[in-house]
Amino acid sequence: MQPVSAGPSRPRPVGRGAKVHRAVLAATLAELTETGYAGLTVENIAKRAGVHKTTIYRRWQDRERLVTDAVIDLAASTLPIPDSHDIDADLRAFGRGLVGWLNSPTGQAVLAVLASDAARLPQVAKAKQRLFNDRIGRAAPVVQAAVDRGQLPVGTDPAALLKTLIAPIYLRLLVTAEPVTETTADTAAQVALTAARAGLLTGAAHQPAP
Amino acid sequence: MQPVSAGPSRPRPVGRGAKVHRAVLAATLAELTETGYAGLTVENIAKRAGVHKTTIYRRWQDRERLVTDAVIDLAASTLPIPDSHDIDADLRAFGRGLVGWLNSPTGQAVLAVLASDAARLPQVAKAKQRLFNDRIGRAAPVVQAAVDRGQLPVGTDPAALLKTLIAPIYLRLLVTAEPVTETTADTAAQVALTAARAGLLTGAAHQPAP
Amino acid sequence: MQPVSAGPSRPRPVGRGAKVHRAVLAATLAELTETGYAGLTVENIAKRAGVHKTTIYRRWQDRERLVTDAVIDLAASTLPIPDSHDIDADLRAFGRGLVGWLNSPTGQAVLAVLASDAARLPQVAKAKQRLFNDRIGRAAPVVQAAVDRGQLPVGTDPAALLKTLIAPIYLRLLVTAEPVTETTADTAAQVALTAARAGLLTGAAHQPAP
Amino acid sequence: MQPVSAGPSRPRPVGRGAKVHRAVLAATLAELTETGYAGLTVENIAKRAGVHKTTIYRRWQDRERLVTDAVIDLAASTLPIPDSHDIDADLRAFGRGLVGWLNSPTGQAVLAVLASDAARLPQVAKAKQRLFNDRIGRAAPVVQAAVDRGQLPVGTDPAALLKTLIAPIYLRLLVTAEPVTETTADTAAQVALTAARAGLLTGAAHQPAP
DNA sequence: GACTAAACGAGACGGTACGTCGAGTCTTTGT
DNA sequence: ACAAAGACTCGACGTACCGTCTCGTTTAGTC
Numbered sequence: 051m052q053p054v055s056a057g058p059s060r061p062r063p064v065g066r067g068a069k070v071h072r073a074v075l076a077a078t079l080a081e082l083t084e085t086g087y088a089g090l091t092v093e094n095i096a097k098r099a100g101v102h103k104t105t106i107y108r109r110w111q112d113r114e115r116l117v118t119d120a121v122i123d124l125a126a127s128t129l130p131i132p133d134s135h136d137i138d139a140d141l142r143a144f145g146r147g148l149v150g151w152l153n154s155p156t157g158q159a160v161l162a163v164l165a166s167d168a169a170r171l172p173q174v175a176k177a178k179q180r181l182f183n184d185r186i187g188r189a190a191p192v193v194q195a196a197v198d199r200g201q202l203p204v205g206t207d208p209a210a211l212l213k214t215l216i217a218p219i220y221l222r223l224l225v226t227a228e229p230v231t232e233t234t235a236d237t238a239a240q241v242a243l244t245a246a247r248a249g250l251l252t253g254a255a256h257q258p259a260p
Numbered sequence: 261m262q263p264v265s266a267g268p269s270r271p272r273p274v275g276r277g278a279k280v281h282r283a284v285l286a287a288t289l290a291e292l293t294e295t296g297y298a299g300l301t302v303e304n305i306a307k308r309a310g311v312h313k314t315t316i317y318r319r320w321q322d323r324e325r326l327v328t329d330a331v332i333d334l335a336a337s338t339l340p341i342p343d344s345h346d347i348d349a350d351l352r353a354f355g356r357g358l359v360g361w362l363n364s365p366t367g368q369a370v371l372a373v374l375a376s377d378a379a380r381l382p383q384v385a386k387a388k389q390r391l392f393n394d395r396i397g398r399a400a401p402v403v404q405a406a407v408d409r410g411q412l413p414v415g416t417d418p419a420a421l422l423k424t425l426i427a428p429i430y431l432r433l434l435v436t437a438e439p440v441t442e443t444t445a446d447t448a449a450q451v452a453l454t455a456a457r458a459g460l461l462t463g464a465a466h467q468p469a470p
Numbered sequence: 471m472q473p474v475s476a477g478p479s480r481p482r483p484v485g486r487g488a489k490v491h492r493a494v495l496a497a498t499l500a501e502l503t504e505t506g507y508a509g510l511t512v513e514n515i516a517k518r519a520g521v522h523k524t525t526i527y528r529r530w531q532d533r534e535r536l537v538t539d540a541v542i543d544l545a546a547s548t549l550p551i552p553d554s555h556d557i558d559a560d561l562r563a564f565g566r567g568l569v570g571w572l573n574s575p576t577g578q579a580v581l582a583v584l585a586s587d588a589a590r591l592p593q594v595a596k597a598k599q600r601l602f603n604d605r606i607g608r609a610a611p612v613v614q615a616a617v618d619r620g621q622l623p624v625g626t627d628p629a630a631l632l633k634t635l636i637a638p639i640y641l642r643l644l645v646t647a648e649p650v651t652e653t654t655a656d657t658a659a660q661v662a663l664t665a666a667r668a669g670l671l672t673g674a675a676h677q678p679a680p
Numbered sequence: 681m682q683p684v685s686a687g688p689s690r691p692r693p694v695g696r697g698a699k700v701h702r703a704v705l706a707a708t709l710a711e712l713t714e715t716g717y718a719g720l721t722v723e724n725i726a727k728r729a730g731v732h733k734t735t736i737y738r739r740w741q742d743r744e745r746l747v748t749d750a751v752i753d754l755a756a757s758t759l760p761i762p763d764s765h766d767i768d769a770d771l772r773a774f775g776r777g778l779v780g781w782l783n784s785p786t787g788q789a790v791l792a793v794l795a796s797d798a799a800r801l802p803q804v805a806k807a808k809q810r811l812f813n814d815r816i817g818r819a820a821p822v823v824q825a826a827v828d829r830g831q832l833p834v835g836t837d838p839a840a841l842l843k844t845l846i847a848p849i850y851l852r853l854l855v856t857a858e859p860v861t862e863t864t865a866d867t868a869a870q871v872a873l874t875a876a877r878a879g880l881l882t883g884a885a886h887q888p889a890p
Numbered sequence: 891g892a893c894t895a896a897a898c899g900a901g902a903c904g905g906t907a908c909g910t911c912g913a914g915t916c917t918t919t920g921t
Numbered sequence: 922a923c924a925a926a927g928a929c930t931c932g933a934c935g936t937a938c939c940g941t942c943t944c945g946t947t948t949a950g951t952c
Contacts, residue, residue, distance in 0.1 A: 088298035088377035091912070102925060105912065164435065167296035167377050175437065182436055193404060214451060215437070216425035224434050225374065226423070227385070228391055241455040242425060248454045277902065301933065312904045317935060319902095487897065506797035508718035522899050527940065584855065586797050587716035595857065602856055609943070633856070634871060637847035644854050645794065646812055646843070647805065661844060661875040668874045670867060697928065721907065732930050737909060 062068035072142055073099040078120040079159045083133050087117065087168035116171040121163050125181040127156055138243060142191060145215055145235030150231065152223060165224055186212050206246050207253035214251060215242040277319075283309040284316055288330040289369045297378035298329065328383040332371050335391040338367055341399050347406035348453060354399060355425055355445030362433060362440065375434055396422050416456050417463035424461060425452040487529075493519040494526055498540040499579045507537065509589035536594040544624050545601040547576055550607050557616035561577060564609060564637055566653030572643060573649065585644055606632050626666050627673035634671060635662040695738075703729040704736055708750040709789045711849050717747065718800035748803040751793050755811040757786055761867050767826035768873060774819060775845055777863030782853060782860065795854055816842050837883035844881060845872040 077099035081090055092113055094104045110116040132143035160181070168174050177186055186209050193208035199202045202211075218238045222228040245251050284464050287309035291300055302323055306313045320326040339361055342353035361367045361400070378384050389414075403418035428448045432438040455461050474525055497519035510531055516523045530536040552563035562643055571577045580601070588594050596667040606629050613628035622631075640656045665671050707729035709722055716741045720857040722743055760783055762773035781787045791812070798804050816839050823838035832841075848868045852858040875881055 086298075086377035088296075088378050089298075090298075092467055092914085094914070102927090104925070104927085110913070163374055165379060167298035170296050170374060178435075179437060194439040194933080210447075214428060214432060217431040218424060221423060221427040221430050223389075225430055227389060237420075237460060239919090240460050241451065241460075244458045244460060245454050248450075250450050250454060280902085296946065301934085313934095314936085370903060377950070430906075490898085506718075506800050508720075508797035510718075512940085513938070522901095523939095524900080525898055526940090528897075532940070541754075570750060584703060585795055585799060587718035589795060590716050598855075630867075633851060634693075634848060637851040638844060640842060640851050640855055640875060641847040645850055657840075657880060660878075660880050661871065664878045664880060665871040665874050668870075670870050700929085723907065733908095734910085734931080736928060738928075740908070800897085 057078075068094055070099070070101055071109065074101060074109070074116070075120045075123055078116055079124065082117065082120070082166070082168070083155075083159045084160045086162065087166040090117070092116075094170075107116050110147065114171050114173075116127050117163075117168050118171055118177065121168065121174050122177045123185075124156060124163075125177045127151075129185055129186075131192060132171055133192045135199070137193065137199075137201045138233070138239070140185075140192055140196075141211075141215060141239040141243060142236055144212075145239045146232050147234060148216060149219060150217070150258040151236045161223055203247050203252075205249075205252045207251055211246050214245055215239055235244065236245070261417045268350040274393065276310065280309070280311055280315060280464055281319065284311060284319070285333055286329045288312075288326055289334065291328065292330070292376070292378065293365075293369045293372040295375040300327070301411045302415070305398075324381050328381055328387070329368075331370075331378065331384050334366060334370055334373075335387040335394075337361075339395055341395075341402060342430050343405075345405070345409070346395055347403065347409075347411045350402055350406075351421075351425060351449040351453060351470070352446055354422075355429070355449045356442050358429060359428060359440050359442060359445045362429070371433055393435050412456050413452075413459050413462075415459070415462045421452050421468070424455055473479075478650070490519070490521055490525060491529065493541055494521060494529070494662050495540045498536055499544065502540070502586070502588070503536065503575075503579045503582045505570040506582065507586040510537070511538070516539075530577060534591050534593075537588050538591055538597070540548070541580075541588065541594050542597045544580055544583075545597045545604075547571075549605055551605075551612060553612045553615075553617070555615070557613065557619075557621045560612055560657040561635060562617075562629075564565055565639070565659045566652050568636060568639060569652060569655045572639070581643055621662075622666050623669050623672075625669075627671055630671040630673065631662050631666050634665055635659055636649060682683055685840050691770075700729070700735060701739065704731060704739070704746070705750045705753055708746055709754065712747065712750070712796070712798070713785075713792045715765045716792065717796040717838045718842060720747070743800050744803075747798050747827075748801055748807070751790075751798065752807045754786060754790055754793075754836065755807045755814075759815055761815075761822060763822045763825075765825070765829070767829075767831045768869070770822055770826075771841075771845060771869040772866055774842075775849070775869045776862050778846060778849060779860050779862060782849070791853055809878070832873075833877050833879050833882075835879075835882045837881055840881040840883065841872050841876050844875055845869055 062177035068245060074095065077095045078090075080098060080164045081095050090113065092106055093103055096106055096117075099106075106116065131148055132147070134143075135139055152161060163169060163174065164178065169178060185215075189212055193202070193206070193211055194203045196204050197208075199203060202248060215238050218241075219230055222230050222234065267404060283306065286298075287305045291305050294343055295304075300323065302316055303313055306316055309316075314325065316374075320329060334351060339357055342350045342357070344350055362371060373379060373384065374388065379388060400418035403412070403416070403421055405413060406412045407416050407418075424446050428451070429440055432440050434443065439463075452461070492529060493536060494515065497515045498510075501515050505514075510533065512526055512646075513523055518524055519526075526536065549567055552560045552567070554560055554563075554594070572581060583589060583594065584598065594666060607633055608626035613626070613631055616622045617624060617626050618630075635658050638661075639650055639654060642650045642654060660672075704725065707725045708720075710728060711725050715724075720743065722736055723733055725746075726736055729736075736746065738802075741750060745882060759777055762770045762777070764770055764773075782791060793799060793804065794808065799808060819842055822840035823836070823841055825834070826832045826848050827834060845868050848871075849860055852860050852864065870879075
């Protein structure tokens with residue numbers, strides 16, 4: 051079992067406890083991926099992490115906090131945002147990057163959480179949305195720059211375009227359970243660009259005035 | 261002497277059991293919608309259905325079978341497929357119909373199951389895919405007729421088009437937790453049509469040769 | 471809606487009931503002997519009697535009444551009281567008869583009830599005592615006749631003598647779980663006679679004045 | 681049941697468990713005395729012991745083992761064996777001691793088990809016999825000494841004599857449900873002595889050669 | 891010999907207790 | 922002094938049997 055990427059180090063003055071901390075979070079994610087949120091057992095996590103149950107409860111108040119923590123850790127994982135000033139290439143690269151990440155162990159874990167009752171936990175839901183908003187927020191300037199360069203119509207909503215791009219990918223993963231490849235990403239990118247150039251993805255269309 | 265009743269088959273004098281059956285399935289779906297699969301309690305279901313716990317176990321072997329049964333029941337629900345020979349209007353109507361269904365209690369229940377650990381149960385996963393395949397399968401001829409009428413490019417893959425249509429809707433419901441309205445459906449329909457007319461949604465693009 | 475009929479309003483004695491009645495009581499005793507009172511199952515009794523559970527509940531209000539009824543039936547079984555005007559021979563015969571009866575199926579059933587929680591049921595306890603009192607009451611005149619004939623000391627309490635006779639037999643069956651044979655009965659008879667002739671078994675000795 | 685006394689190595693750092701252990705056994709005996717084996721409820725035992733049901737199941741595999749353990753504990757209770765070198769006085773004292781013990785809470789519990797379906801449990805049956813054999817085994821030397829001193833006939837079987845002594849007491853308790861007093865014990869002692877002095881209680885009479 | 895009403899077969903149901911599993915708390919002990 | 926070990930409370934699981942209920946189906950006694 052490979053440990054999850056360390057991510058931003060959390061300065062806990064616990065000494066060697068940090069090792070335990072990471073082991074438990076990694077074990078939690080592994081169990082989450084394998085058995086889902088229902089069926090998640092603190093005792094199994096403890097066993098897999100080579101740690102006693104009480105040790106877990108000393109650090110996390112309950113199962114929800116533990117899962118939340120593990121997922122938040124995950125949501126911090128970054129996806130590089132391509133920016134080559136060629137919006138067609140950039141969107142294709144963005145889509146392929148997303149597909150690659152979703153097929154990686156980390157991405158699988160995130161998907162497992164998305165399609166799980168764990169997503170009902172408020173903190174997890176927040177982390178989930180933060181993850182998406184963060185990515186879209188970081189990619190939006192690239193799209194906006196393309197608009198400013200005239201590669202896309204004025205008024206194009208970067209968020210709407212990006213969502214149009216990623217939607218087919220998640221549909222296949224979460225709903226129809228079809229395999230997702232780079233072809234899927236490429237088609238999605240083309241569709242999104244075509245729609246944008248047809249002037250369909252303006253903010254008004256997606257966020258009507260209240 | 262009385263002749264023996266004809267045939268070895270014994271008709272079941274099903275008493276009032278049918279009423280109980282329905283009440284339990286309804287209660288199961290309600291609980292599933294409210295609390296998710298984890299946190300689902302047979303005792304709560306029994307209480308809500310006004311039935312005793314053992315009665316439930318008499319009809320369903322365990323919690324999984326119960327949930328499976330409830331969801332399969334659900335998956336049988338049909339969505340009318342519009343067919344006015346105007347593909348633009350039909351797709352918009354299809355999208356709006358889907359949105360309306362997803363906002364109904366039944367749709368909410370289906371969504372709750374989709375985004376739940378219940379989907380890990382093999383039978384539930386099968387039911388889930390059957391639901392989608394069935395709908396797409398029933399809508400595909402309408403799209404194909406439009407192709408035949410020349411309203412869409414030759415070679416357009418009906419399934420790919422329909423998936424492009426529904427993807428943004430599910431993305432908002434399952435991932436970004438944004439509200440979904442008829443506007444969402446309309447935009448999605450336009451995007452899908454535009455992409456199709458750009459020749460992006462051919463079968464080849466989605467199912468590349470091995 | 472009572473149809474008027476001539477004579478007393480006596481329900482029609484529709485009659486295969488008696489057969490069922492006996493079958494159930496027999497099955498009850500068999501189960502009682504095999505598995506004891508704890509572990510007694512109405513459903514098993516029904517199965518053994520070739521009868522449906524509800525049929526049993528139609529005739530007996532609950533398990534206790536059923537067991538009570540079965541045992542009371544049993545307690546009515548009679549043991550012949552020897553009377554040859556030779557008290558030594560009679561007591562020996564009485565002891566041997568008791569041993570034989572206790573080793574018979576009926577006796578085994580009675581023992582099973584004696585050493586069972588069924589004896590806590592008031593009606594069963596009464597039946598149990600009635601059984602013993604009845605036997606001792608029927609044998610007492612024989613002993614009293616021996617006293618009158620001068621074969622035993624004046625003042626000898628027949629009940630005390632008979633109890634002294636049967637006590638070792640029941641001790642072996644109920645407490646020490648030793649086998650009981652005719653030798654046991656013979657020794658017990660001799661002991662009882664010796665004690666009586668020593669003047670130890672007068673009523674006063676057992677029922678001291680208050 | 682007492683844990684093994686601590687040796688050089690302590691494999692079990694038993695917590696406060698010992699207190700719970702005793703409380704549960706005591707509650708088991710109390711319930712057993714009050715309601716018998718049938719009708720014995722683990723949940724009631726737990727409630728009475730101020731302990732949770734699962735705690736009981738952690739220590740005892742099932743109800744049978746629990747009852748067995750409680751009774752075995754009981755069977756360890758000792759009865760002092762009088763030895764004044766006056767066999768008449770000693771037997772009377774033995775009888776009175778037995779009566780006193782049987783009227784005590786401990787004795788009542790033992791009787792409750794004797795006359796219960798719990799006695800069908802193999803381990804309980806063994807414990808029961810061990811209890812009796814142990815007591816008779818410890819009293820036998822006193823009787824044998826009396827034989828050696830010439831107070832009883834040569835060849836007298838101590839076990840046979842002692843059983844003759846205790847038989848009427850158990851008969852009254854288990855069968856006829858009469859009250860048992862010291863008078864009962866005194867008479868029984870006299871009867872046993874008289875029988876022994878008449879040469880009736882030799883081993884041969886009770887244990888015929890196979 | 892047909893009618894009719896009691897008795898029976900069948901089985902679902904509410905309910906109690908079983909024995910099991912896991913969550914989360916608390917206590918004892920070793921170092 | 923403090924953390925590991927594990928015993929404890931609590932709640933739900935899925936099972937067995939109790940005793941009740943309501944249907945239909947014999948079956949025996951009367952007409």
